[in-house]
Amino acid sequence: MLAKLKEFVKLHQNDMILLIGVILISLLSFAMGYIVAKEQEKEPIRIEQNIHEFRCEFYAPQK
Numbered sequence: 001m002l003a004k005l006k007e008f009v010k011l012h013q014n015d016m017i018l019l020i021g022v023i024l025i026s027l028l029s030f031a032m033g034y035i036v037a038k039e040q041e042k043e044p045i046r047i048e049q050n051i052h053e054f055r056c057e058f059y060a061p062q063k
Contacts (some may be wrong), residue, residue, distance in 0.1 A: 041044070
């Protein structure tokens with residue numbers, strides 16, 4: 001059983017290294033993006049006008 005596992009690893013070693021590399025780069029990219037986004041936290045957008053008031057002003061402009 002162990003011999004079969006060793007043979008499988010030897011046979012697919014390059015593919016496994018490539019897969020591990022892709023996963024590590026993906027995780028690193030995600031982490032860097034997450035860190036940058038945390039540093040650039042902005043104040044959330046606030047809606048200060050009621051949608052009903054907006055519709056009334058849009059369809060019936062004030063004189």
